[in-house]
Amino acid sequence: MSETTANADASDAVSEAGTGAGIVVTGSRINRPNVTAAAPITSVTSEAIRAQAAVNIEEVLNRIPQIAPDSQQNYQDSDGRQRIKLRNLGFERTLTLVDGKRLGTMNGIDANMIPTALIQRVDVLTGGASAVYGSDAVAGVVNFIMNDDFEGIQINGNYNLYAHNNKAGLISDVAGQYGFGSPARNFATDGGRVDLSLTAGTKLFDDRFHISGYVNYRKAALVPYSARETSGCQLVETVKDGPLTCSTSTYTPYGYISPRSGASNGNAYVNNPNGNGTLVPFTDALAANPYDGYSFQREAERWNAGGFASFKISDAAEVYANAMWFRDRSSNPYPARALSYTAYGESPYVVNCNNPLMSQSQAQTICGDLAGTAATAPLEVRYRFANVPDIEDVYLNKGLRITGGLRGSFAEGWSYDVGGVYARNRQATTWGEPDFDRVNNSLNVVNVNRTLTCASVVNGTDPNCRPFDAFSPRSTINDSALYDYLVEGNFGTSTTINTLYNGIATVQGDLGTYGIKSPWAEQGVAIAFGAEYREDKLKSFADEIWREQNGGSDAALSQHVWEGNVELQVPIIERKKFAHLLQFNGAYRLSKYSSNPDTFSTWKAEALWAPVADITFRGSINRAQRAPTVVEAFQGSNISYDRITTAYNDICAPTVTYVTDPRTGVRTAVYGSPTASREVCAATGLADNLYGSTSLVCPDEVGCTVRRGGFAVDPETAYTKTFGVVLRPRFVPGLTFSVDRFLIDLNDSIGYNDYDYFSNGCLATGDEFFCRMFVRNADGTLYSAPGGNPSTGFIRGGTTNYYKSKSHGWDFQGQYALSLGSAGRLDFDFAGSLTTYAGGQDSPILAKYNCTGYYGGGCSQLIPKWTHSLRGTYTTADRFFSASVNWRHLGPLTNVSNSGDPALGYTQAGERETFYRIGAYDYFDLALSFRVTEAFSFRVSANNILDKTPPILPNSYNYGLSRSNTLSARYDSLGRILAVGATLNF
Known part of the structure; x- marks a missing residue:
């Protein structure tokens, strides 16, 4: 049950992918079955994905040490799409591929459209790969290899939920001071997620025609912040090492009232909670918890569907195509509220001073001497409605990706592949809020034959108006009907469509067929030529309501690129004394973007030397460049x-x-x-x-x-160097171990800097840069x-283009397979990453900084120095049963306030005594699998089996854009996950 592989030799990967024209070798366009990888590749297999009980792609990727964790499902402000970030260098610097071709545009990628049940393996190539794949591959490539050769019918299902023990702790103590409810001492079983897939495939016409298809359904239930003790309120520390408080809100169900005229002008009140019709001064004791209903796990529903087809006409021509489609709806809930008038402008609401919903005392406070008259008085109203559904920020993502082409061999030793990708991602964001005029109308209430009625209903200006009892705690008026009136027809939608047109032609040849090879090598020189055209388009537009509420303007952006490349593999010595293998690989690419007047080039040079079969030294240097995205270019x-x-x-x-x-x-x-x-x-x-x-x-x-x-905007340039050694000692059969040093140095990085950045820099240095x-x-x-x-x-x-970013470190990978004879076998898989430098230099006048092991300030990537994953798996000889234990380790993190490094913002006065360090975290996972018959298998698993509570941080939004008091992208923030799954084959 392999989770990672040192991958000194790609032949294992090729054997999984099959043989022939469909071979996919990550990092190269040359599809040699015995190709050797000069750059380190980490792979995750389908068996490991099943052991993880992964419902979506982000759960697979977050366990790979080279990938910066990202948890969109636990991020309240997510737009529902999943992108990938290698080496902490940003989403836009990682190229995502499916079977060696682009998933979509950089601005429109959603990796969760890839069904986990059909993934054969995931290859992660870290370091520049622009010479092979084009722009965006500055930090590396993530290549999803799909099972496009499936035969039969398979039903695959997973269901998991959280089983977390909410123990009373720090948050309960602080939240209790505000009267906020807490789930302390409550064993939570929630957040159910389902992943169901149906796959079918067959071969016809003497196996020359293959067709397969799949349908995948996923659903995740909402887990609100209020369901966890650790997020019972947003913990705030306003003064370093000072007292802890909770974030509070004036949008209270008691009703917040502030007159805007008379003797009480500007005073803040709430309706007396006892309902006696008086106003009492607003205090934190009467405030609301603003985030209790926020998503800790976002509610989402997704459909994925697609298929693969190929028809081999002859060795010279095989037609192939595949399609992937998805529809995903996710939402972020917000409390249903009547908003402050300041959300709309400077004009306060007004209330009629003879409003029968106001008591005499309230009218006197708001209207003064005008109380009881038909006059109106300005006021501020803020109200959180009770017993109504939360308002939702809804994201509807739809996407289609179609690839196809023609491939085959046209002469001895020569083959071709001409094809392309069409990808379209449409995102519609819908958001609404109460209408200002309707709130105003609902506050102007009169008594008509003992029936409370809006004045606008009486005069006919707004016959749908509902009275708003803003002067009672937890209004006795039908909140649902009132709120529907306030928001109906006031939801606006903004839409963005990203489209990719990509044509690729590759011709490759084995020149050894014609005797072009080294006299000391068995294989000949291999060469590949390629030409590529890409066009990225982005179209954004919004309806009138959205524009009125949020502003902005429509846009139609486009850029295209023409590219040509050549790749070379040259075995120099094979199977000789002191040189079991000596090989050189190289690639060169020219690119011309419509958004830039200049042509630019990228290249790579790689070398391998195996003095004996047991040991291989490898090294590579890449000059990778990333052109601006269509948005950055605009x-x-x-x-x-x-x-x-x-x-x-x-x-x-x-x-x-x-x-x-x-x-x-x-x-x-x-x-x-x-x-x-x-x-x-x-x-x-x-x-x-x-x-x-x-x-x-x-x-x-x-x-x-x-x-x-x-x-x-010019392309940014990265020089990526890797040097490593792979050990496969014959005296320890089944052992493979590799160590690789990586150095990624990014220059002229693309980013946003306003005028004051350049003015202040020029003033301080006089440097031409500024x-x-x-x-x-x-x-x-x-x-x-x-x-x-x-x-x-x-x-x-x-x-x-401004300055520099760097990512340096070491990668360690290992596998060991131990046969136990009739008792079965043991497999061990290890992947670790030691980051030595993650930072850079933002300008010539600023010092170089290194964020490794730190958080806070400018160190938002949360990068421990050391992370690793170690999985051990026992399998019986008949493969009926397997048990797998995984150990995930995250090194400690320290707040930059205690770094001792002025470049990170350290000052002696800012050094903290509390909440300055997160200790090392260790998670343990268990997976059990039973192959009951050849057609049916069953599995159960538990991730974070010890239910370890995540670290607690006040002001967590400043560190990880999360109001849940933890870093949900880095740690298992919702507790233990229990999962069951089954696979049925026909």
């Missing part, structure tokens, strides 16, 4: 302007202080020296005679100008008339 080229009226003055202009004469009120400008030196100002392109000139001062009515866009962003007019000024699209008179800002 941000770089699309021109927009901004005025800086009060926040900025030209660093080369005199400082300005305004003095007002108290007698006359006349305002006079007093000028001082510029903040920058003459040398720095010269670096910005300012003539020496204009230094300190008052003409450089940005006029109040104009302000200095910032121009964002109008410039090409100062060239000043684009002055001939008279030296930095203000212009944007309407004419000026070419001078501004400071640049926006998406640009």
